[in-house]
Amino acid sequence: MSKLSASEIKHIKALSGKKFRDESRSFIVEGEKMLSEALNSGFELLASYRTEDIGEAQMSRISSLSSPSPVLGILRMPDTSTVPEIQSKGLYLALDSVRDPGNLGTIIRICDWFGVDGIFASEDCVDQFNPKVVQASMGSIFRKSIVYTDLERLCRTFLNKGLPIYSTLLDGKDIYECELKPQGLILMGNESRGVSKSLRALCTDSLLIPSFAQGPHAESLNVAVATALTLSEFKRRDRYEK
Amino acid sequence: MSKLSASEIKHIKALSGKKFRDESRSFIVEGEKMLSEALNSGFELLASYRTEDIGEAQMSRISSLSSPSPVLGILRMPDTSTVPEIQSKGLYLALDSVRDPGNLGTIIRICDWFGVDGIFASEDCVDQFNPKVVQASMGSIFRKSIVYTDLERLCRTFLNKGLPIYSTLLDGKDIYECELKPQGLILMGNESRGVSKSLRALCTDSLLIPSFAQGPHAESLNVAVATALTLSEFKRRDRYEK
Numbered sequence: 147m148s149k150l151s152a153s154e155i156k157h158i159k160a161l162s163g164k165k166f167r168d169e170s171r172s173f174i175v176e177g178e179k180m181l182s183e184a185l186n187s188g189f190e191l192l193a194s195y196r197t198e199d200i201g202e203a204q205m206s207r208i209s210s211l212s213s214p215s216p217v218l219g220i221l222r223m224p225d226t227s228t229v230p231e232i233q234s235k236g237l238y239l240a241l242d243s244v245r246d247p248g249n250l251g252t253i254i255r256i257c258d259w260f261g262v263d264g265i266f267a268s269e270d271c272v273d274q275f276n277p278k279v280v281q282a283s284m285g286s287i288f289r290k291s292i293v294y295t296d297l298e299r300l301c302r303t304f305l306n307k308g309l310p311i312y313s314t315l316l317d318g319k320d321i322y323e324c325e326l327k328p329q330g331l332i333l334m335g336n337e338s339r340g341v342s343k344s345l346r347a348l349c350t351d352s353l354l355i356p357s358f359a360q361g362p363h364a365e366s367l368n369v370a371v372a373t374a375l376t377l378s379e380f381k382r383r384d385r386y387e388k
Numbered sequence: 389m390s391k392l393s394a395s396e397i398k399h400i401k402a403l404s405g406k407k408f409r410d411e412s413r414s415f416i417v418e419g420e421k422m423l424s425e426a427l428n429s430g431f432e433l434l435a436s437y438r439t440e441d442i443g444e445a446q447m448s449r450i451s452s453l454s455s456p457s458p459v460l461g462i463l464r465m466p467d468t469s470t471v472p473e474i475q476s477k478g479l480y481l482a483l484d485s486v487r488d489p490g491n492l493g494t495i496i497r498i499c500d501w502f503g504v505d506g507i508f509a510s511e512d513c514v515d516q517f518n519p520k521v522v523q524a525s526m527g528s529i530f531r532k533s534i535v536y537t538d539l540e541r542l543c544r545t546f547l548n549k550g551l552p553i554y555s556t557l558l559d560g561k562d563i564y565e566c567e568l569k570p571q572g573l574i575l576m577g578n579e580s581r582g583v584s585k586s587l588r589a590l591c592t593d594s595l596l597i598p599s600f601a602q603g604p605h606a607e608s609l610n611v612a613v614a615t616a617l618t619l620s621e622f623k624r625r626d627r628y629e630k
Contacts, residue, residue: 248490252610259609261601286606322624358623359503362429364528367501368494371616374609378617381600382564 150195150204158195158208161220164273171223173275177215180285187288190222210277223275226291229266232303235329236263237380240297242345243336244271244369251282252370253334258286260377265292266300297333301348304331310350313341314372318352321379328384334373392437392446400437400450403462406515413465415517419457425527432464452519465517468533471508474545477571478505479622482539484587485578486513486611493524494612495576500528502619507534508542539575543590546573552592555583556614560594563621570626576615 150158160166161174172192175184185191197205197216205214232238239262244250250272257265272279274292304311310330314321333349335341346352355375357363367375392400402408403416414434417426427433439447439458447456474480481504486492492514499507514521516534546553552572556563575591577583588594597617599605609617 252613255606255610256613258606259599259601261599261605284606284608284610289604289606322628355620357501357503358627359501362531363503364497364500364526364531366526367616368497368612370610371494371498371613374613374617375620378597378620385600386564 148199150200150208155204155207158218158220162210162277164276167223167273167275172220173223173280174210174218174277175221175280176209176211176218176277177281178217180281181217181219183285184219184221184288189224189288192220192222194219211281224291226274226293229293229295229300229303230264232307232309233263233329234307234309237329237377238262238264238266238304238331239373239377240266240268240300240331240333241271241292242268242297242333242341243339244334246337246369247272247276247278248282249337249368249370250274250276251279251284251287253373254279254283254290254292255286256370256374256377258283258290260374260381262290262377265290266297267292267294268297269294297345298348301331301333301345305348305350311348312351312353312376313346313349314355314376315340315346315352316354316366318354320356321353321376322356324351324353326380326383328380332373332376332380334369334376337369392442392450397446397449400460400462404452404519406518409465409515409517414462415465415522416452416460416519417463417522418451418453418460418519419523420459422523422527423459423461426461426463426530429530431466431530434462434464436461453523466533468516468535471535471537471542471545472506474549474551475505475571476549476551479571479619480504480506480508480546480573481615481619482508482510482542482573482575483513483534484510484539484575484583485581486576488579489514489518489520490524491579491610491612492516492518493521493526493529495615496521496525496532496534497528498612498616498619500525500532502616502623504532504619507532508539509534509536510539511536539587540590543573543575543587547590547592553590554593554595554618555588555591556597556618557582557588557594558596558608560596562598563595563618564598566593566595568622568625570622574615574618574622576611576618579611
């Protein structure tokens with residue numbers, strides 16, 4: 147077995163932090179399937195480590211999973227700093243201060259499923275190359291990357307093009323009853339505080355996912371679940387009720 | 389400060405395991421809001437510990453959270469062993485081998501939001517009183533508890549009453565286009581394997597949540613997300629398209 151040196155292990159473990167990922171322009175992906183999806187999507191493999199080569203003890207030191215996969219790869223981080231040209235027929239998602247890595251990864255997977263044309267996030271959202279985000283995305287991160295940007299400026303771009311900005315709020319209009327355009331920006335907010343006030347002021351439409359419970363019920367839905375329900379209703383209307 | 393004894397700490401920590409929870413018929417809930425929801429829902433408080441009384445060091449020893457809340461309570465476990473009478477107008481959910489505590493907690497919260505009439509789970513699903521499930525349910529566990537039971541027998545009960553059993557499968561019929569009855573049982577499967585073969589054979593209808601992506605996309609959706617999309621479509625039809 148070819149052992150990893152202490153400095154190699156230190157380097158790999160440091161990739162669990164955003165600062166070192168950004169400096170080294172690289173990030174970790176674990177698992178055979180995830181790695182092959184990355185390569186199929188054109189990501190560049192910088193290094194890979196297999197349990198059969200390095201042994202279980204070393205793999206569990208470098209893995210961020212509680213049950214390590216047989217392979218861990220280090221990939222070159224793509225450049226995601228440029229805000230793309232907004233297409234007037236596109237449907238986009240913007241995330242305001244989403245903090246939980248599991249939620250962000252699940253949202254990327256949802257956007258991949260629903261064919262969202264672009265994902266944006268405020269600078270204080272969790273990093274898309276956080277190992278937990280990468281794993282929760284189940285490979286969707288290799289098809290849908292996030293552009294971190296100033297959301298107020300982004301919203302003004304949509305408004306200047308005459309495109310609607312939707313947010314989901316507990317005092318919004320019933321999503322199943324109000325008009326939805328197939329294009330524009332959907333804004334989803336922080337896990338506990340929702341969309342920030344300054345952004346709410348820029349929204350053209352606020353939507354509510356109604357509860358169907360009789361009597362006391364959950365106060366809200368998880369942000370990933372709310373994102374899925376919102377996107378599904380936009381896409382369903384566009385495809386089946388034109 | 390009134391310190392906890394070593395045996396008290398051991399007792400509380402043991403509640404993170406199902407075996408000791410079942411033996412002691414008790415489980416843990418953390419956080420002021422969760423605890424007050426539990427008491428409002430009639431759960432019996434057996435003990436509670438506050439950081440102001442026991443200190444941060446002891447709280448972090450007994451807490452299962454990475455950032456402990458200021459209060460941890462121990463509640464009496466309700467009796468959830470009896471399969472309720474199935475109402476012919478009810479909409480029920482059954483979970484086959486759902487293993488991830490975050491998924492199960494999120495599903496309970498979704499069922500609470502959509503007013504599902506009952507939740508069932510196979511015996512090999514993660515335990516509803518697992519601390520991570522309780523936390524992810526965000527208090528919904530106090531309004532919607534799960535009955536763990538043999539799902540094949542449960543399905544036969546539905547069939548004998550002439551009620552439909554729906555499952556979501558990747559080769560099912562488009563959920564947005566096919567007929568949905570407002571009552572019956574919806575079956576959701578394991579995170580990687582889906583619904584088991586023996587149960588699939590008992591389903592009357594298999595549904596597909598279509599992807600709206602053009603080109604390569606995610607292979608599937610997270611089970612909690614799929615549950616939300618399915619329930620939402622059943623409830624939307626029932627309320628808005630009657």
